[in-house]
Amino acid sequence: MGKGGGCVPSKKKLPSSAEDPARRLGSSTTAANNAPIPATDEETLEIPASTADSVNTQSVAATLKVFIVFYSMYGHVEKLAKRMKKGVEGVEGVEAVLFRVPEMLPADVLELMKVPPKDPEIPEITAAELATADGFLFGFPTRYGCMAAQMKAFFDSTGQLWKEQTLAGKPAGFFVSTGTQGGGQETT
Numbered sequence: 167m168g169k170g171g172g173c174v175p176s177k178k179k180l181p182s183s184a185e186d187p188a189r190r191l192g193s194s195t196t197a198a199n200n201a202p203i204p205a206t207d208e209e210t211l212e213i214p215a216s217t218a219d220s221v222n223t224q225s226v227a228a229t230l231k232v233f234i235v236f237y238s239m240y241g242h243v244e245k246l247a248k249r250m251k252k253g254v255e256g257v258e259g260v261e262a263v264l265f266r267v268p269e270m271l272p273a274d275v276l277e278l279m280k281v282p283p284k285d286p287e288i289p290e291i292t293a294a295e296l297a298t299a300d301g302f303l304f305g306f307p308t309r310y311g312c313m314a315a316q317m318k319a320f321f322d323s324t325g326q327l328w329k330e331q332t333l334a335g336k337p338a339g340f341f342v343s344t345g346t347q348g349g350g351q352e353t354t
Contacts, residue, residue: 230260231298235291236305237267237316239281243305243343244288250303250341263299265291267320293323302338311353313342 232254238244247264254262266288269276296302306317313321327333 230300232260232262232301232303233265233291233296233299234262234303234305235265235267235296235320237307237314237320238305239279239307239314241282243307243341244285246341246343247303247305250305254303262303264288265295267291267316270316270319291320293320293327296324296327297332299336301336303341304338305341305343308342308344308349 234247234250234254236243236247238247244266251262251264254260266284268290269284271279304317306313308314312318324333
């Protein structure tokens with residue numbers, strides 16, 4: 167999500183939630199805290215208890231937000247997204263938020279296709295809202311080895327974020343599903 171570097175993080179921008187532990191402690195890097203070199207008793211870095219407690223309090227209080235952004239027509243990918251949310255929230259200090267990308271098909275077409283109603287508790291996301299997340303999981307069905315058009319349209323709407331490198335350094339992952347075995351997952 168960097169400029170011209172594919173998925174390589176931008177060198178100009180540090181990740182919003184990541185911080186070097188040595189800088190948090192206010193110390194410089196020494197041989198004692200560079201693994202795998204063993205430290206002798208004389209080289210061991212001792213941290214005062216009050217400093218260690220404040221670092222632990224900071225890391226627990228700082229909650230990382232992972233946006234799980236998905237498109238699901240019949241609910242299969244939505245079920246996967248809810249399972250992803252459960253897994254992400256199993257990690258201490260991480261909060262997962264579900265978002266749905268906007269539907270592009272008209273309501274009458276969806277009715278003819280017998281598409282079940284969308285869960286009203288899951289809001290639709292806009293491209294600008296992506297900037298507030300610390301990481302992402304994107305989920306979508308595949309159609310003939312390509313992502314669903316609704317997801318493609320959403321990704322296409324993020325051009326300004328790419329231009330400004332707003333998402334540089336933020337990790338992202340994907341999960342996909344097809345209606346048939348090997349129905350395009352391997353090429354998506």
